[in-house]
Amino acid sequence: MNVCVIGTGYVGLVTGVCLAHMGHDVICVDNNATKVALMQSGKSPIYEPGLDELMQSSMAAGRLRFTTDLKAGVEHGDVLFIAVGTPPLPTGESDTRYVEAVARGIGAHLTGDYKVIVNKSTVPIGSGNWVRQIVLDAIASQDTTHVDRDTLAQSFEVVSNPEFLREGSAVYDTFNPDRIVLGGSSQRAIATMQRLYAPLIRRQFSEKQSLPAIPVVVTDLASAEMIKYAANAFLATKISFINEVANICDRVGADVTQVAQGIGLDSRIGDKFLQAGIGWGGSCFPKDVAALIHTARDYGYEAPLLNAAVQTNQHQRLLALEKLQQMLKILKGKTIGLLGLTFKPNTDDLRDAPALDLIRELVRLGAKVKAYDPIVQPGSHAAQDERLAQVDLATTPMQLAQGCDALVLVTDWVQFQTLDYAAMAAVMRQRIVLDGRNALAPEAIVQAGFAYMGIGYSVDRPTVWGINVQPAKATVAALPAEQVA
Ligand SMILES: NC(=O)C1=CN([C@@H]2O[C@H](COP(=O)(O)OP(=O)(O)OC[C@H]3O[C@@H](n4cnc5c(N)ncnc54)[C@H](O)[C@@H]3O)[C@@H](O)[C@H]2O)C=CC1
Numbered sequence: 001m002n003v004c005v006i007g008t009g010y011v012g013l014v015t016g017v018c019l020a021h022m023g024h025d026v027i028c029v030d031n032n033a034t035k036v037a038l039m040q041s042g043k044s045p046i047y048e049p050g051l052d053e054l055m056q057s058s059m060a061a062g063r064l065r066f067t068t069d070l071k072a073g074v075e076h077g078d079v080l081f082i083a084v085g086t087p088p089l090p091t092g093e094s095d096t097r098y099v100e101a102v103a104r105g106i107g108a109h110l111t112g113d114y115k116v117i118v119n120k121s122t123v124p125i126g127s128g129n130w131v132r133q134i135v136l137d138a139i140a141s142q143d144t145t146h147v148d149r150d151t152l153a154q155s156f157e158v159v160s161n162p163e164f165l166r167e168g169s170a171v172y173d174t175f176n177p178d179r180i181v182l183g184g185s186s187q188r189a190i191a192t193m194q195r196l197y198a199p200l201i202r203r204q205f206s207e208k209q210s211l212p213a214i215p216v217v218v219t220d221l222a223s224a225e226m227i228k229y230a231a232n233a234f235l236a237t238k239i240s241f242i243n244e245v246a247n248i249c250d251r252v253g254a255d256v257t258q259v260a261q262g263i264g265l266d267s268r269i270g271d272k273f274l275q276a277g278i279g280w281g282g283s284c285f286p287k288d289v290a291a292l293i294h295t296a297r298d299y300g301y302e303a304p305l306l307n308a309a310v311q312t313n314q315h316q317r318l319l320a321l322e323k324l325q326q327m328l329k330i331l332k333g334k335t336i337g338l339l340g341l342t343f344k345p346n347t348d349d350l351r352d353a354p355a356l357d358l359i360r361e362l363v364r365l366g367a368k369v370k371a372y373d374p375i376v377q378p379g380s381h382a383a384q385d386e387r388l389a390q391v392d393l394a395t396t397p398m399q400l401a402q403g404c405d406a407l408v409l410v411t412d413w414v415q416f417q418t419l420d421y422a423a424m425a426a427v428m429r430q431r432i433v434l435d436g437r438n439a440l441a442p443e444a445i446v447q448a449g450f451a452y453m454g455i456g457y458s459v460d461r462p463t464v465w466g467i468n469v470q471p472a473k474a475t476v477a478a479l480p481a482e483q484v485a
């Protein structure tokens with residue numbers, strides 16, 4: 001099928017590239033000419049594992065093109081994806097002006113051929129009908145000579161198809177979704193979307209063909225829009241829940257990693273998104289939870305649980321500061337080294353990253369901040385972020401450790417598990433590791449000469465220099481057969 005994806009951020013680019021890999025003929029449109037030129041040269045503007053390779057192979061096969069020309073994209077696509085950003089306004093409300101501009105642009109360029117317009121962006125509940133109205137308004141003011149306006153008005157339908165990919169594993173997630181959600185009232189539009197996703201649903205192009213088909217959930221427009229917000233709000237609340245449990249663990253003498261393992265094996269709870277740490281961030285959880293709270297408020301409902309999840313997260317994002325103060329007392333004049341800056345590993349995305357809150361507060365309290373991130377390297381695009389202006393960016397972990405009073409693991413990049421911590425300890429002023437993601441092997445860190453502290457360990461646990469040491473993980477063993485009977 002012919003597809004047009006408008007907006008080539010994380011979602012738009014990954015969607016376009018994956019649809020082209022499935023065999024569709026895809027044009028990606030973006031109004032950022034610099035970005036388009038980069039993509040036309042076969043380079044992805046974002047760091048996302050596996051994306052460059054797929055992008056280049058689909059371009060070589062002639063199934064993937066990039067342009068700034070919206071008209072060309074609209075004329076080409078049987079399916080038109082709107083995948084532009086919906087960032088938060090200061091009120092928490094979602095800023096839908098980019099969606100509005102694209103919808104207007106689509107309406108101005110419709111040709112009379114049948115098109116399905118797909119809201120892929122995360123948009124407030126009710127946006128499906130709103131987009132439809134904007135397109136109709138644009139048709140009404142279209143200067144058309146070849147097709148009458150009634151024909152144009154009948155020539156499109158709007159579907160909601162929310163996206164659930166995670167940054168850092170976006171390509172994998174797109175090819176292996178837990179479900180596909182399609183919201184809309186037109187059978188023709190839903191059938192078109194099912195045809196588009198047929199190779200994915202039946203896993204026809206992957207080695208996983210033996211797995212069952214991917215479930216497709218067909219709903220009305222508003223429910224599909226709500227599914228997206230409810231999914232993100234639930235996941236964010238789940239993390240806030242385990243973080244709250246971690247904070248209680250800290251006080252009562254339990255180990256949150258063992259607790260997470262113990263509750264996660266209950267299939268009603270599940271073991272995912274139970275990693276306690278210094279809080280959730282990124283481009284979506286904070287903005288989508290805020291937007292859902294805002295929507296609820298518009299309807300006179302306070303959404304107390306969601307507000308509490310946000311509040312717990314705000315506290316959690318500064319927990320590292322509290323713990324550093326416990327250990328170092330006065331932070332003024334101390335040097336703190338951050339391991340990781342991005343909001344999660346395998347991305348170069350700094351949007352609403354917990355590291356930024358920590359940097360702001362450390363600087364405010366007079367500490368010197370150094371940081372090492374495998375992707376946010378000096379000179380890189382991400383490093384230009386003005387919120388890093390007061391951070392001394394190191395090019396190696398050793399350079400980071402030099403002269404530090406403490407290291408804080410902020411992002412759980414896998415390579416941080418195997419750094420030469422003994423060598424790093426040797427060049428530090430004080431040897432403290434605060435593991436903000438419970439990602440390191442505490443015994444190894446202690447052996448390397450550090451005092452170790454995680455998130456969710458009790459003050460009553462065995463301590464090294466008065467700081468808690470994480471015990472071994474809980475073991476899970478099957479009962480002997482005779483005991484089962
Ligand atoms: N980033 C993520 O992992 C996920 C994001 N989402 C949702 O998907 C949507 C897009 O998010 P991201 O990809 O992160 O956004 P982004 O901000 O990274 O990218 C948006 C792109 O749209 C382009 N754009 C803006 N206005 C345009 C216009 N009028 N015409 C053409 N292009 C235009 C921008 O130049 C930019 O390249 C948001 O609603 C977000 O909530 C949903 C799931 C995952």
Ligand SMILES: O=C(O)[C@H]1O[C@H](OP(=O)(O)OP(=O)(O)OC[C@H]2O[C@@H](n3ccc(=O)[nH]c3=O)[C@H](O)[C@@H]2O)[C@H](O)[C@@H](O)[C@@H]1O
Nearest residue numbers: 163164165166167273274275277279280281282284343344
């Ligand atoms: O709407 C979106 O944009 C996306 O938001 C999240 O994906 P993403 O933000 O890429 O990353 P996650 O893996 O969900 O992590 C979000 C934050 O939660 C934190 N987190 C995650 C899991 C966990 O157990 N503990 C925890 O603190 C991460 O460190 C990160 O800061 C959702 O997981 C995706 O399904 C959704 O499509």
